Amino acid sequence: LAKTTQPISMDSYEGQEVNITCSHNNIATNDYITWYQQFPSQGPRFIIQGYKTKVTNEVASLFIPADRKSSTLSLPRVSLSDTAVYYCLVLFSGGYNKLIFGAGTRLAVHP
Amino acid sequence: DTGVSQDPRHKITKRGQNVTFRCDPISEHNRLYWYRQTLGQGPEFLTYFQNEAQLEKSRLLSDRFSAERPKGSFSTLEIQRTEQGDSAMYLCASSLQGRDEQYFGPGTRLTVT
Numbered sequence A: 001l002a003k004t005t006q007p008i009s010m011d012s013y014e015g016q017e018v019n020i021t022c023s024h025n026n027i028a029t030n031d032y033i034t035w036y037q038q039f040p041s042q043g044p045r046f047i048i049q050g051y052k053t054k055v056t057n058e059v060a061s062l063f064i065p066a067d068r069k070s071s072t073l074s075l076p077r078v079s080l081s082d083t084a085v086y087y088c089l090v091l092f093s094g095g096y097n098k099l100i101f102g103a104g105t106r107l108a109v110h111p
Numbered sequence B: 001d002t003g004v005s006q007d008p009r010h011k012i013t014k015r016g017q018n019v020t021f022r023c024d025p026i027s028e029h030n031r032l033y034w035y036r037q038t039l040g041q042g043p044e045f046l047t048y049f050q051n052e053a054q055l056e057k058s059r060l061l062s063d064r065f066s067a068e069r070p071k072g073s074f075s076t077l078e079i080q081r082t083e084q085g086d087s088a089m090y091l092c093a094s095s096l097q098g099r100d101e102q103y104f105g106p107g108t109r110l111t112v113t
Helices: none
Strands: A009-013 A018-023 A031-038 A043-049 A055-056 A061-064 A070-075 A084-092 A105-110 B006-007 B012-013 B019-024 B030-038 B044-050 B053-057 B064-068 B076-079 B088-095 B108-112
Touching: A009 A018, A018 A084, A043 A055, A043 A061, A043 A070, A084 B030, B006 B053, B006 B088, B012 B019, B019 B088, B019 B108, B030 B053, B030 B076, B044 B064, B053 B064, B076 B088
Parallel strands: A009 A105, B012 B108
Antiparallel strands: A018 A070, A031 A043, A031 A084, A055 A061, A061 A070, A084 A105, B006 B019, B019 B076, B030 B044, B030 B088, B044 B053, B064 B076, B088 B108
């Protein structure tokens, strides 16, 4: 399973766009990239998933370059409620989707 | 549907006691997962069920841990002879077969004194 590397922490302010980059140098052809969000004392929550280029949903965008060795989660106009831990994971599409979490990125949004 | 539920939400037990946790997945989901999370770390995979079949157990799951999913509905995770190192948040998740998104419950926080 591909290992992911992402910043330990980030700080931002309300209304700003936040980009969290994750590297996954040994991603395999059949792997997908997925991101989860976790608030304190809650289970993780799915944000977005993609294979290549760009994916956008109502809460975030995911940018994946052609070599797929990295990906960037983009959160537009963050608010205080976006303060959470964000996990980047590589998901093997041929398996049963066992999630391997790293330490994640702790995002703090300030007023 | 109200999502994945777990019971109890908190459990305090003395070392050496047995504890059992319950997870009720989203009703139409075939896949059920257990994870364990300690403070400051991401969740760690423990075990996975597809319907009633337990298809994988992590090496983290010692012989003191056992999980069941009778009839492919709710699941239980039992820890025998608890140790202080078992103190953690135990998370359950479920997903629909063929879909990747996992829905997590609120977790059961275990404290072993």
